Amino acid sequence: MISGISAAQFAEQLIMAERMGKDQLYKTQMNRYEAQLSAYEVLEKSLNTMTSKLERIDGDGFDEKTVSVSDDNASVTVSPDAPEGQYDLYIQQLAQAHQLSKTFASEDATGLPTTGNLTLEVGGEVLTLDMGAINSDGSLTISQLRDYINDHPDNPGVQASLVRTGGNVEFMLTSKETGASSQITIKHDGNDIGMTERRAAQDALVTLNGIDISSSSNYLENVIDGVNVDLNKTHQSGESTTITIGTDYEASQTAVTDFVDAFNELMDQINKLTRSMGSEVADDIDKDKDKDDEDDEDSSTSISEDQLGVLKGDASIRMLQNSMRQMVFEPSANGMRLSDIGIEMGRDGKLTVDEDKLSDALKSDPSAVKSMFVDDGGYVDRIDNIIDPFTKSNGYLDLKQDNLDSQVSRVEDNMERHDYHMQQRYQIYLAQFTAMESNIAKMSSASGLFY
Numbered sequence: 001m002i003s004g005i006s007a008a009q010f011a012e013q014l015i016m017a018e019r020m021g022k023d024q025l026y027k028t029q030m031n032r033y034e035a036q037l038s039a040y041e042v043l044e045k046s047l048n049t050m051t052s053k054l055e056r057i058d059g060d061g062f063d064e065k066t067v068s069v070s071d072d073n074a075s076v077t078v079s080p081d082a083p084e085g086q087y088d089l090y091i092q093q094l095a096q097a098h099q100l101s102k103t104f105a106s107e108d109a110t111g112l113p114t115t116g117n118l119t120l121e122v123g124g125e126v127l128t129l130d131m132g133a134i135n136s137d138g139s140l141t142i143s144q145l146r147d148y149i150n151d152h153p154d155n156p157g158v159q160a161s162l163v164r165t166g167g168n169v170e171f172m173l174t175s176k177e178t179g180a181s182s183q184i185t186i187k188h189d190g191n192d193i194g195m196t197e198r199r200a201a202q203d204a205l206v207t208l209n210g211i212d213i214s215s216s217s218n219y220l221e222n223v224i225d226g227v228n229v230d231l232n233k234t235h236q237s238g239e240s241t242t243i244t245i246g247t248d249y250e251a252s253q254t255a256v257t258d259f260v261d262a263f264n265e266l267m268d269q270i271n272k273l274t275r276s277m278g279s280e281v282a283d284d285i286d287k288d289k290d291k292d293d294e295d296d297e298d299s300s301t302s303i304s305e306d307q308l309g310v311l312k313g314d315a316s317i318r319m320l321q322n323s324m325r326q327m328v329f330e331p332s333a334n335g336m337r338l339s340d341i342g343i344e345m346g347r348d349g350k351l352t353v354d355e356d357k358l359s360d361a362l363k364s365d366p367s368a369v370k371s372m373f374v375d376d377g378g379y380v381d382r383i384d385n386i387i388d389p390f391t392k393s394n395g396y397l398d399l400k401q402d403n404l405d406s407q408v409s410r411v412e413d414n415m416e417r418h419d420y421h422m423q424q425r426y427q428i429y430l431a432q433f434t435a436m437e438s439n440i441a442k443m444s445s446a447s448g449l450f451y
Contacts, residue, residue, distance in 0.1 A: 049266075053259045065248055076229050104142050104171055110138055121185040249359065271321075332372035
């Protein structure tokens with residue numbers, strides 16, 4: 001033992017002191033690269049969020065429609081291409097599925113034909129049952145016939161069922177589709193088998209703004225461009241349903257305010273990622289944390305304290321921010337400015353919205369507001385052109401992240417080599433100190449001979 005320390009402990013202490021410098025260096029490098037990598041990932045998500053908002057504005061953001069229906073005789077849905085206007089709908093009759101039935105004593109009743117062909121026809125499709133093959137002994141029950149029809153691969157579009165009335169059973173056939181063309185015909189060798197019509201096959205008959213319309217279904221798809229109508233019940237004489245279609249100004253306003261929110265979030269994140277941590281930024285971080293805790297929302301684009309200022313030296317990110325801010329002050333392709341619709345930039349570099357002014361602009365000239373965003377050379381195009389070099393495949397952010405991934409890999413390789421080298425050094429020290437301990441022990445033993 002050397003001063004009460006074993007050779008292994010002495011070698012380990014020397015290695016700890018020897019490796020401390022490089023360990024700290026590699027740890028610092030790794031922390032820096034990983035912080036930068038996560039910061040670029042956060043920035044990319046924010047840019048993609050902005051792009052999504054632009055896509056909504058460029059798509060249906062300004063074209064959403066509202067619809068009101070005066071009663072419950074019909075249900076109406078509209079798409080953005082539905083024309084504005086008021087429509088008067090009168091429902092004379094609903095489409096019905098054809099229905100036939102025949103009375104039997106019970107569900108186990110027999111007495112079905114034992115020879116010949118039983119044919120079922122619906123809308124030109126025919127199912128032929130060879131009764132001699134399936135009921136030669138006369139034991140086929142109506143419940144078995146029901147199953148045979150329903151399970152047959154050539155079923156022409158009819159549903160067989162049994163209705164129990166208490167004393168008897170009704171063998172019922174119902175066409176699967178509504179409309180006059182889905183009438184059921186059932187015959188045995190060309191002869192009627194005595195079924196009673198319970199419900200007639202009929203088309204829906206409606207009048208829309210004086211135009212007569214017939215439909216085999218109670219769902220009128222695209223009856224007007226972008227307008228679908230479900231017919232629920234008929235009108236009494238003199239009644240009708242009023243359908244009113246208008247522009248959804250609230251949806252348009254939401255699209256614009258969502259754009260402003262995405263812009264502000266992006267500017268805020270660039271500020272935090274490219275500035276050194278100060279009290280104001282630190283306060284913002286604390287507020288963001290509190291908000292995330294309260295809302296329990298996805299914080300994948302939030303900035304952590306470790307990420308503050310890690311992109312300070314990236315001039316391209318600053319250029320992105322400056323280009324975005326400069327674009328806000330420029331007129332759109334139609335000559336309008338964001339300030340014309342109530343959007344202004346404050347001294348903090350963030351946009352604010354005068355919602356009353358925006359609402360007035362949308363109501364007075366919605367097409368002009370739409371044009372300033374979505375026309376060629378409008379704000380959507382301009383922001384897309386600014387963002388695209390950063391977010392496109394193999395663009396700026398991809399290259400930055402690939403480069404950082406490579407640097408992280410190099411640091412990891414260096415750390416592995418350093419660990420291996422230190423392990424080798426440890427073995428050398430251990431061997432040296434073990435030999436020294438052995439020699440000291442021998443010398444101590446020899447010295448004892450002189451006492």
